[in-house]
Amino acid sequence: MTPALTPIISAADLATLLGPASPPADRPVLLDVRWELGGPPGEPAYAAGHLPGAVYVDLDRELAAPPGPAGRHPLPDPEAFGAAMRRAGVRRDRPVVAYDGGHGWAAARAWWLLRWAGHERVRVLDGGLAAWHGELRTATPTPPEGDFVPRPGALPVLDAEGAAALARRGVLLDARAGERYRGEVEPIDPVGGHIPGAVSAPTTENLGPGGLLRPVEALAGRFAAIGVSPGTEVGVYCGSGVSASHEILALAATGIDAALYAGSWSEWTATPGRPVATGEQPG
Structure with missing residues (x-):
């Protein structure tokens, strides 16, 4: 992976991309993937405050298939995953930034799945929400439907x-x-x-x-x-x-x-x- 495609982005760099001077094509789609193993659901925390424009993505329902013999978080069905990403506004020609509460595991799951499914411009917010010092919103956005169609196999x-x-x-x-x-x-x-x-x-x-x-x-x-x-x-x-x-x-x-x-x-x-x-x- 070349330095230009580093998988992380700092809070300062993300704030710049979300600023008024940033070209629309460079403004990333934001995915809030707050999740804790055995912990409370992430959606109430999302509702209490999230990055402006961020859409909540449920790891258990949208970034994994139902648990079973293939494990607790099997890879999701590509069609179901694609539908979830399009609902979140993910487009093939726009960057994506995923974040979680801080340790990066859940956000990295979203990063890996999108990269595996063929999206080339995905990063994780370094430090997660804890590193963000900008404003938070409580309103749930309704982004335009995305056009991303998974093509699995880009990662082994x-x-x-x-x-x-x-x-x-x-x-x-x-x-x-x-x-x-x-x-x-x-x-x-x-x-x-x-x-x-x-x-x-x-x-x-x-x-x-x-x-x-x-x-x-x-x-x-x-x-x-x-x-x-x-x-x-x-x-x-x-x-x-x-x-x-x-x-x-x-x-x-x-x-x-x-x-x-x-x-x-x-x-x-x-x-x-x-x-x-x-x-x-x-x-």
């Missing part, structure tokens, strides 16, 4: 077998918290541990003060220390494909492409008999 995706194979020939990163990787705790899925061969790389370690993405040089150093550098074949998984999207965003910021194991640990453990490793080592 792994299934369970592909993830296992990549762990043997490349680097498969586990973006969950270290204690879940080690199998010490598992608050959500039926089995603790990790995919054999996967390397622990909690996505929270990609963030610095204020929930901002760490500088590119720091990120590159972090990934190099765990065996990832330009040219490495990389895959990422997490619990259900949400926080892994943020890891892929951080990798993209350093110029490294990575595949998403969309079903992630929730799919891996849904099939009895799949191997599980525990402890600090990949296994």
